[in-house]
Amino acid sequence: MLLEGWGRYPRFESEALGLGDPLAVPGLVASSRGIIARGNGRAYGDAAIGTRRTLGALGLDRMKAFDPQSGRLTVEAGMLLSDILAAFLPRGFFPPVVPGTKLVTVGGMIAADVHGKNHHRDGSFGDHLEQLTLVLPSGQAVACGPSENADLFRATVGGMGLTGIITGATFRMKPVETGWIRQRTIVAKDLAGALKALDDSDAATYSVAWIDCVARGAGLGRSLIFAGEHATRQEVSSERPDAPLLPLASPGRLGVPFDLPAMTLNKASVAAFNELYFRRGARNGDKPFLTHWHPYFFPLDGVDRWNRIYGRRGFLQHQCVVPPATAHAALAEILDRITRSGKASFLAVLKKMGAGGSLMSFPMPGYTLALDLRVTDETFALLDQIDRIVVAAGGRLYLAKDARQSRQTFEAGYPTLGRFNDLRSAIGAPGHMASHLSSRLGI
Amino acid sequence: MTENRKTMLLIGATSDIGRATAMAYAEAGWQVLLAARNVQSAQRNADDIATRTGAGVGVHALDILHSDAMPGFVDGLPVLPDTVVCVVGEMGDQERAQVEFDHAAMVFRTNFEGPSLLLGHFANRFLARGSGSIVGVSSVAGDRGRGTNYIYGAAKAGFTAFLSGLRNRLAPSGLRVVTVKPGFVRTRMTAGMKLPGLLTAEPAEVGAAILAAAEGKRGRDVIYVRPVWRGVMSVIGAIPEPIFKKLKL
Numbered sequence: 001m002l003l004e005g006w007g008r009y010p011r012f013e014s015e016a017l018g019l020g021d022p023l024a025v026p027g028l029v030a031s032s033r034g035i036i037a038r039g040n041g042r043a044y045g046d047a048a049i050g051t052r053r054t055l056g057a058l059g060l061d062r063m064k065a066f067d068p069q070s071g072r073l074t075v076e077a078g079m080l081l082s083d084i085l086a087a088f089l090p091r092g093f094f095p096p097v098v099p100g101t102k103l104v105t106v107g108g109m110i111a112a113d114v115h116g117k118n119h120h121r122d123g124s125f126g127d128h129l130e131q132l133t134l135v136l137p138s139g140q141a142v143a144c145g146p147s148e149n150a151d152l153f154r155a156t157v158g159g160m161g162l163t164g165i166i167t168g169a170t171f172r173m174k175p176v177e178t179g180w181i182r183q184r185t186i187v188a189k190d191l192a193g194a195l196k197a198l199d200d201s202d203a204a205t206y207s208v209a210w211i212d213c214v215a216r217g218a219g220l221g222r223s224l225i226f227a228g229e230h231a232t233r234q235e236v237s238s239e240r241p242d243a244p245l246l247p248l249a250s251p252g253r254l255g256v257p258f259d260l261p262a263m264t265l266n267k268a269s270v271a272a273f274n275e276l277y278f279r280r281g282a283r284n285g286d287k288p289f290l291t292h293w294h295p296y297f298f299p300l301d302g303v304d305r306w307n308r309i310y311g312r313r314g315f316l317q318h319q320c321v322v323p324p325a326t327a328h329a330a331l332a333e334i335l336d337r338i339t340r341s342g343k344a345s346f347l348a349v350l351k352k353m354g355a356g357g358s359l360m361s362f363p364m365p366g367y368t369l370a371l372d373l374r375v376t377d378e379t380f381a382l383l384d385q386i387d388r389i390v391v392a393a394g395g396r397l398y399l400a401k402d403a404r405q406s407r408q409t410f411e412a413g414y415p416t417l418g419r420f421n422d423l424r425s426a427i428g429a430p431g432h433m434a435s436h437l438s439s440r441l442g443i
Numbered sequence: 444m445t446e447n448r449k450t451m452l453l454i455g456a457t458s459d460i461g462r463a464t465a466m467a468y469a470e471a472g473w474q475v476l477l478a479a480r481n482v483q484s485a486q487r488n489a490d491d492i493a494t495r496t497g498a499g500v501g502v503h504a505l506d507i508l509h510s511d512a513m514p515g516f517v518d519g520l521p522v523l524p525d526t527v528v529c530v531v532g533e534m535g536d537q538e539r540a541q542v543e544f545d546h547a548a549m550v551f552r553t554n555f556e557g558p559s560l561l562l563g564h565f566a567n568r569f570l571a572r573g574s575g576s577i578v579g580v581s582s583v584a585g586d587r588g589r590g591t592n593y594i595y596g597a598a599k600a601g602f603t604a605f606l607s608g609l610r611n612r613l614a615p616s617g618l619r620v621v622t623v624k625p626g627f628v629r630t631r632m633t634a635g636m637k638l639p640g641l642l643t644a645e646p647a648e649v650g651a652a653i654l655a656a657a658e659g660k661r662g663r664d665v666i667y668v669r670p671v672w673r674g675v676m677s678v679i680g681a682i683p684e685p686i687f688k689k690l691k692l
């Protein structure tokens with residue numbers, strides 16, 4: 001079967017097999033090589049495509065137990081985040097960390113050690129895990145956690161599926177009074193202003209900046225910073241007395257039903273979009289207002305299959321993180337190149353990160369910038385130049401978004417790779433657990 | 444959550460349609476009892492439903508081919524349920540069933556004899572109590588025998604006739620019997636088959652349709668989950684036999 005990631009680049013043939021019963025996983029894993037797990041395929045590049053076989057985990061979709069006292073939830077690894085939200089938001093619980101889409105599995109969230117808008121305060125998803133069940137290449141199922149088979153745990157969280165198949169996990173949900181977010185918008189006139197605004201929002205639970213990638217010169221890096229808090233029952237009942245306290249998601253009505261010609265995303269249309277978005281955001285000014293949880297956390301999930309908007313050749317997401325000391329200079333240079341190239345991306349998101357998590361986790365203290373670029377003949381060379389800036393700044397790229405970085409860039413960004421490889425060797429993973437990402441990067 | 448919640452029993456709890464049906468009842472506030480021959484896989488669904496909805500869910504062992512054990516099974520339940528839904532079924536292998544008669548007998552017994560006998564036990568107890576609803580999942584395959592699946596079809600035809608007769612018998616006492624003909628459903632039974640999109644339902648649709656038909660204000664006797672099936676089946680039913688017998692179906 002021809003498989004692709006969310007960016008629709010690259011595409012590879014791989015034999016697709018569905019996992020339905022956790023008890024059947026060990027036999028299947030032990031008896032095949034060149035395999036990797038696949039959750040909901042939201043990684044952008046080649047991470048969830050096995051060199052020979054790809055084991056789909058969506059059938060591992062049962063919840064196991066929930067304790068309302070502690071918020072502790074145990075689920076199978078193919079469980080979608082959207083199912084967790086649907087079952088628990090009405091009961092007043094929210095996941096500890098959510099990425100920018102709810103259409104991901106718990107296994108994918110662990111393997112990529114995903115971060116959310118609260119990373120600066122709460123860390124990544126792996127920081128909230130109490131236990132996971134991992135089927136090793138040998139077929140043996142082991143439980144691991146922060147204090148149980150800790151080495152294996154630290155390699156599996158953020159390990160991009162390369163230590164085995166995760167079949168289940170336990171983590172803590174957090175209590176919330178409402179499904180509303182009290183949002184504040186801060187306008188920053190340039191990049192320095194944006195970084196400062198993010199620093200000033202350290203105390204906010206959630207913060208993220210949207211950068212206008214078309215603005216150049218003095219306005220380079222002009223941004224809107226969205227800070228947010230879970231609204232209290234009292235705030236909602238006084239400001240929106242008619243609103244339900246714990247509203248469910250309304251199913252997205254928009255959709256991109258076919259491949260739009262790549263033309264729709266030309267420079268002029270992106271510039272117009274950015275102008276509009278920036279003005280609309282700026283108008284809301286400093287005054288806090290209530291936002292429904294769904295558009296706040298998952299704005300893109302409102303448009304079905306929006307990845308088709310970039311046309312058949314697909315698109316690339318480039319997400320780097322750079323340390324605080326070099327951040328301003330490096331990000332300014334990256335933005336300058338992007339804006340001058342005229343390949344301004346639809347989305348550019350800037351976020352402050354706190355301490356790093358596991359062995360191969362992406363987050364580290366600093367600032368992370370994510371850009372989307374349509375695949376064209378020139379995109380690859382442009383991104384290679386940007387990678388050199390990232391490496392020189394002491395940064396790294398996010399594997400869940402990557403489809404093209406070089407081994408040199410990867411090795412420079414992940415100095416713990418040696419330890420990861422040693423652990424993989426010890427459990428017989430090399431050659432056994434193998435994705436196109438791992439073979440491209442020499443893992 | 445009230446103390447005197449209603450209870451439903453789902454027979455065939457490892458099936459995808461069964462799981463979705465039990466889930467629909469649990470979401471509507473019912474207590475759920477699951478019965479299956481594979482208790483371990485049924486427990487996986489029980490935990491799932493309980494965790495998602497907060498409903499109480501119990502698991503009970505039952506093999507639909509063991510008719511001697513049925514009275515003990517029914518009396519061993521914690522309560523006599525308000526509604527019982529049977530989704531047990533087995534498509535079998537038509538070509539094999541044409542030559543291996545044990546296989547044909549297993550298909551007959553799993554789709555017709557077993558479910559009918561078990562629902563008969565519930566019918567008698569519901570009558571004695573004066574309340575209760577019965578739902579049987581049959582199939583459009585039973586509406587007319589076709590060369591490619593008439594062993595399964597014949598068994599489902601028998602079950603459909605059983606349900607219709609039972610409905611007729613229980614109606615004067617105000618008890619409801621619902622026959623479900625799901626059409627195509629995307630489940631383990633049909634995995635790998637090419638299914639026409641418009642005619643194919645998701646398990647959750649079947650679950651919701653069963654709940655509405657059995658418990659809704661306006662009850663229904665026979666449901667085709669996707670309404671187009673009613674039309675399709677009346678066309679198929681109207682083809683004269685001399686022509687029908689020559690069609691490759």
Ligand SMILES: Cc1cc2nc3c(=O)[nH]c(=O)nc-3n(C[C@H](O)[C@H](O)[C@H](O)COP(=O)(O)OP(=O)(O)OC[C@H]3O[C@@H](n4cnc5c(N)ncnc54)[C@H](O)[C@@H]3O)c2cc1C
Nearest residue numbers: 039040041042043099100105107108111114115160161166
């Ligand atoms: C619109 C959008 C917004 C996003 N926003 C963010 C964000 O804000 N923050 C962030 O961190 N990420 C973000 N992501 C990336 C996404 O969260 C990750 O790629 C995540 O891993 C996807 O989960 P998935 O279930 O789709 O996994 P897949 O894409 O199917 O797989 C991703 C990786 O996880 C591994 N994996 C999956 N399941 C298992 C398993 N059961 N056992 C072992 N390994 C497994 C795969 O082998 C692969 O390496 C975003 C993606 C999109 C499309």
Ligand SMILES: NC(=O)c1ccc[n+]([C@@H]2O[C@H](COP(=O)([O-])OP(=O)(O)OC[C@H]3O[C@@H](n4cnc5c(N)ncnc54)[C@H](OP(=O)(O)O)[C@@H]3O)[C@@H](O)[C@H]2O)c1
Nearest residue numbers: 455457458459460506507530531532582626627628630632
């Ligand atoms: N899928 C469709 O398109 C479709 C269409 C029309 C009608 N149907 C009917 O819908 C019902 C559910 O089907 P499904 O699609 O959900 O398929 P399924 O998953 O194969 O369900 C069949 C169920 O019957 C159970 N079963 C079989 N033999 C049994 C026995 N001796 N004792 C106890 N349980 C037994 C199976 O249990 P095990 O797990 O232990 O095998 C399984 O739970 C069936 O009656 C089927 O005929 C399905």
